[in-house]
Amino acid sequence: MSDVxxxxxxxxxxxxxxxxxxxVPIAHVLEILGKPATQPVPLAPYFVGGLVHYRGEVLTAVSxxxxxxxxxxxxxxxxxxxxxxxxxxxLFVDSVGExxxxxxxxxxxxxxTLEPRRQQLFAGAWKLKDRLLVSLEPERLDPxxxxxxxxA
Amino acid sequence: MxxxxxxxxxxSREGLDRMERxxxxxxxxxxxxxxxxxxFRSVHTIKGTTGFLGFSRLxxxxxxxxNLLGLLRDGKLAANPDIISGLLALMDVLRGVLQSIETTxxxxxxxxADSALIARLEELQRGDASLAVAEPVLAAVEAAPxxxxxxxxxxxxxxxISRRPRGDHQGTPPPNDPGEAGxxxAVEAAPxxxxxxxxxxPAAVSSTSxxxxxxxxxxxxxxxxxxxxxxxxxxxxxLLNRMMNLVGELVLTRNQILQATSTDANFALLGRRLDMVTxxxxxxxxxxxxxxxxxxxxxxxxxVRDLALxxxxxxxxxxxxxxxxxxxxxLEAIRxxxxxxxRNAIDHGIECPDVRVxxxxxxxxxxxxxxxxxxxxxxxxVHDDGAGMSIERxxxxxxxxxxxxxxxxxxxxxxxxxxxxxxxxxxxxxxxxSVSGRGVGMDVVRTNVEKIGGKVEVDSHAGKGTILRLRIPxxxxxxxxxxxxxxxQNFAVxxxxxxxxxxxxxxxxxxxxxxxENAALYRLRGRLLPLVFLDRLLxxxxxxxxxxxxxxxxxxxxRRFGLVVDGLADPEEIVVKPLAAVLRxxxxxxxxxxxxxxxxxxILNPGSIAQNANVTLTSEADDGLDENRAGRQDFLLVxxxxxxxxxxxxxxxxxxxxxxxRIERAGSRPVLRFEGQLLPLDDAASELIDASxxxxxxxxxxxxxxxDRQVGMTVSQxxxxxxxxxxxxxxxxxxxxxxxxxxxxxxxxVGLSGIPSLECVAETPAxxxxxxxxxxx
Numbered sequence: 006m007s008d009v010x011x012x013x014x015x016x017x018x019x020x021x022x023x024x025x026x027x028x029v030p031i032a033h034v035l036e037i038l039g040k041p042a043t044q045p046v047p048l049a050p051y052f053v054g055g056l057v058h059y060r061g062e063v064l065t066a067v068s069x070x071x072x073x074x075x076x077x078x079x080x081x082x083x084x085x086x087x088x089x090x091x092x093x094x095x096l097f098v099d100s101v102g103e104x105x106x107x108x109x110x111x112x113x114x115x116x117x118t119l120e121p122r123r124q125q126l127f128a129g130a131w132k133l134k135d136r137l138l139v140s141l142e143p144e145r146l147d148p149x150x151x152x153x154x155x156x157a
Numbered sequence: 158m159x160x161x162x163x164x165x166x167x168x169s170r171e172g173l174d175r176m177e178r179x180x181x182x183x184x185x186x187x188x189x190x191x192x193x194x195x196x197f198r199s200v201h202t203i204k205g206t207t208g209f210l211g212f213s214r215l216x217x218x219x220x221x222x223x224n225l226l227g228l229l230r231d232g233k234l235a236a237n238p239d240i241i242s243g244l245l246a247l248m249d250v251l252r253g254v255l256q257s258i259e260t261t262x263x264x265x266x267x268x269x270a271d272s273a274l275i276a277r278l279e280e281l282q283r284g285d286a287s288l289a290v291a292e293p294v295l296a297a298v299e300a301a302p303x304x305x306x307x308x309x310x311x312x313x314x315x316x317x318i319s320r321r322p323r324g325d326h327q328g329t330p331p332p333n334d335p336g337e338a339g340x341x342x343a344v345e346a347a348p349x350x351x352x353x354x355x356x357x358x359p360a361a362v363s364s365t366s367x368x369x370x371x372x373x374x375x376x377x378x379x380x381x382x383x384x385x386x387x388x389x390x391x392x393x394x395x396l397l398n399r400m401m402n403l404v405g406e407l408v409l410t411r412n413q414i415l416q417a418t419s420t421d422a423n424f425a426l427l428g429r430r431l432d433m434v435t436x437x438x439x440x441x442x443x444x445x446x447x448x449x450x451x452x453x454x455x456x457x458x459x460x461v462r463d464l465a466l467x468x469x470x471x472x473x474x475x476x477x478x479x480x481x482x483x484x485x486x487x488l489e490a491i492r493x494x495x496x497x498x499x500r501n502a503i504d505h506g507i508e509c510p511d512v513r514v515x516x517x518x519x520x521x522x523x524x525x526x527x528x529x530x531x532x533x534x535x536x537x538x539v540h541d542d543g544a545g546m547s548i549e550r551x552x553x554x555x556x557x558x559x560x561x562x563x564x565x566x567x568x569x570x571x572x573x574x575x576x577x578x579x580x581x582x583x584x585x586x587x588x589x590x591s592v593s594g595r596g597v598g599m600d601v602v603r604t605n606v607e608k609i610g611g612k613v614e615v616d617s618h619a620g621k622g623t624i625l626r627l628r629i630p631x632x633x634x635x636x637x638x639x640x641x642x643x644x645x646q647n648f649a650v651x652x653x654x655x656x657x658x659x660x661x662x663x664x665x666x667x668x669x670x671x672x673x674e675n676a677a678l679y680r681l682r683g684r685l686l687p688l689v690f691l692d693r694l695l696x697x698x699x700x701x702x703x704x705x706x707x708x709x710x711x712x713x714x715x716r717r718f719g720l721v722v723d724g725l726a727d728p729e730e731i732v733v734k735p736l737a738a739v740l741r742x743x744x745x746x747x748x749x750x751x752x753x754x755x756x757x758x759x760i761l762n763p764g765s766i767a768q769n770a771n772v773t774l775t776s777e778a779d780d781g782l783d784e785n786r787a788g789r790q791d792f793l794l795v796x797x798x799x800x801x802x803x804x805x806x807x808x809x810x811x812x813x814x815x816x817x818x819r820i821e822r823a824g825s826r827p828v829l830r831f832e833g834q835l836l837p838l839d840d841a842a843s844e845l846i847d848a849s850x851x852x853x854x855x856x857x858x859x860x861x862x863x864x865d866r867q868v869g870m871t872v873s874q875x876x877x878x879x880x881x882x883x884x885x886x887x888x889x890x891x892x893x894x895x896x897x898x899x900x901x902x903x904x905x906x907v908g909l910s911g912i913p914s915l916e917c918v919a920e921t922p923a924x925x926x927x928x929x930x931x932x933x934x
Contacts, residue, residue, distance in 0.1 A: 042757070043757075046740055048696060048745065049740055053740065058755075058757060060406070061406035061409075062402070063734040063735075063750070091737070092737070148738075149737070151739075152739045
């Protein structure tokens with residue numbers, strides 16, 4: 006990735022959910038909470054995974070698994086902390102991996118064949134050497150936005 | 158927006174706030190030069206700075222205001238309601254422009270309205286016939302109608318005398334010098350409603366001539382201002398919020414440390430120290446968020462003035478306890494309810510002057526606004542000496558609007574009736590005025606106050622007036638709560654709405670929870686209480702029907718219900734954390750918190766739970782119960798042998814089930830060793846006589862206090878704790894001793910003094926003074 010001439014590169018935090026590898030631009034990630042204690046919220050919208058405690062705040066955390074209609078995770082999950090205009094929120098993922106450098110040239114938009122819900126959630130993908138890294142943008146995962154975009 | 162502009166907006170706002178206060182004060186003291194100087198300064202400052210910052214609209218407006226104020230300040234015009242209204246209008250427009258600058262960065266367009274206002278202000282400068290400017294000099298300067306000068310003619314020299322100060326004035330320092338306030342208004346001939354005692358005009362005229370003696374006085378307020386500015390500091394609310402959060406976090410950490418067990422003695426000591434420091438810190442940060450209620454009260458003189466004018470009433474506003482402090486956010490939260498209450502007081506409460514006079518009251522009504530501390534609450538009272546509320550009219554209206562059934566309305570007492578005004582859709586105003594009467598009144602007040610954990614009380618006497626009392630918690634951020642469990646999850650129930658707890662063991666739930674179709678009910682002291690199962694409400698996996706549970710009896714805004722939960726944990730002081738909007742929408746949660754053990758808990762909102770479960774208002778009935786209690790006493794109802802007897806509950810120390818072998822004998826009398834003492838025992842139930850020889854057989858003993866000593870009494874069974882009514886003995890008018898009415902049955906009260914003390918046990922045969930009037934049935 007030291008090839009500066011190719012195209013601008015970006016640091017991306019890789020996370021695993023199910024069999025898919027996702028990437029979130031590191032600039033958007035405020036903090037990574039490793040397997041924090043979580044509090045479920047009865048009657049919450051389906052995509053809310055629960056509450057997590059972060060520096061004196063109680064954050065609402067979105068579950069990517071629930072959002073994608075997957076089975077609940079069998080082991081405790083990690084949480085990424087993001088900031089949106091109204092405050093902070095979290096995102097439950099199976100596990101957080103290493104930071105990858107990806108270049109703009111490797112990025113491609115969502116394929117037209119992707120199902121509509123995922124079309125809205127994903128921001129294309131980067132072509133890694135051996136697999137795809139699906140691009141996630143925090144603003145698409147904002148609980149408020151999800152509530153209006155994907156009502157139960 | 159640059160810092161300069163921001164600073165300008167803040168400063169101007171403060172100036173306008175000051176101006177508002179002064180303007181309303183000016184109504185009562187139209188000749189007060191200090192007030193005029195203060196108002197002048199506010200406008201002048203705005204004008205000066207706007208020119209510099211290039212806000213032309215503000216400049217034009219404030220210039221017009223300044224001209225008018227200059228005349229007032231120099232005593233060339235008399236302040237009258239028209240002028241004050243004009244200046245208030247100017248102030249509103251200035252506020253609007255400031256708002257626009259703050260949000261959009263520009264002054265906004267409304268030039269036409271501006272020029273109309275400027276024209277109005279110029280009009281006021283000229284004055285008209287009603288102003289009756291008596292000083293001929295002023296009249297001449299302002300091209301005033303010649304008749305204004307006529308009355309002065311006889312004095313002749315007056316013209317010269319008054320010309321001199323004016324000449325002096327022109328040679329003296331710039332107009333913004335407060336010391337140059339000059340002589341006050343010569344005459345306030347214009348009749349004003351709120352004028353306490355009309356002053357005869359000639360007296361005012363003559364006092365003007367003697368004015369120069371007091372020239373030095375107006376310096377004082379200007380000198381006093383910097384002192385206040387030095388001792389306070391403007392702090393960003395965001396920063397305070399952040400500090401509050403951190404303190405909350407510290408409280409949590411402290412809770413965790415206090416709960417952690419450690420064998421190190423030092424650790425416990427440090428923990429306690431941390432506890433103290435945290436508590437202190439919390440208090441001071443909370444104090445930093447406090448603001449005196451005067452911030453809120455200061456807007457009301459204007460409101461009262463405008464309303465009184467609009468309604469043709471005369472109202473005097475009195476304010477007390479302005480220095481009482483309240484959390485900033487709470488101050489914001491009670492702004493609307495309080496405004497509403499004051500409107501109500503003036504519109505519905507205070508009568509028109511002629512009506513008042515006819516009733517022997519002073520023509521001017523009184524509205525008193527009072528704030529004070531009471532424990533962990535701040536009380537804000539709105540008191541008016543108006544018509545009060547007619548109980549009959551409320552009753553009638555409530556029936557008319559189908560808020561209660563006619564039968565129910567007939568049964569309600571005064572206090573219950575008064576509570577009806579808080580029901581949604583209630584309004585007794587004969588006509589809908591611009592001020593109130595649309596039926597969205599007191600229920601909004603109540604809802605808003607309860608939203609912040611406060612309470613509203615009302616007290617009214619027909620013909621005498623009404624007191625509305627808002628009870629506001631000191632702070633929102635940290636509240637005492639009881640932690641409950643439901644299906645393995647923690648929930649916090651605010652203590653403010655918790656009235657009592659009932660535990661049910663495994664076997665009891667099936668029997669003691671009664672069902673009316675789908676509605677679960679619990680019999681609490683003979684009255685049916687609706688139950689809400691938290692697990693069902695939240696659609697958690699249901700618990701077994703027979704599992705043990707606890708019922709938290711809640712009173713949410715007058716709605717009483719029992720919340721059934723799996724179990725209880727300790728009460729805790731919790732730090733309220735806001736929830737994201739998507740979770741707030743659920744409605745049942747008021748926030749979240751982190752407990753001492755590090756777990757999180759959702760804070761339940763009893764009000765919305767009650768509402769959702771369709772629990773209706775029951776508080777009236779409860780209050781009734783309390784009132785009945787006055788002549789009542791609680792008794793322990795027991796069965797002795799086959800009779801019922803009552804023991805005054807306050808005398809009962811303990812109820813024990815003990816093996817008979819523990820009962821010993823002193824002479825022929827049974828005695829019991831209890832907490833290291835020997836109690837004389839009254840075998841009222843004859844438990845010991847027909848006892849089998851089985852030493853393991855148990856008997857129930859009630860230990861009672863009788864004066865300084867304790868005595869025991871055997872009973873076959875404890876039946877109930879219940880309130881008894883005292884009975885009057887027929888014909889005597891006195892209270893019948895020794896008997897009471899329990900569950901509608903006459904029951905004898907045990908006379909404990911009849912149980913002989915131990916000294917005489919040996920000699921005296923046991924003749925306990927057991928009641929003879931046990932039962933009539």
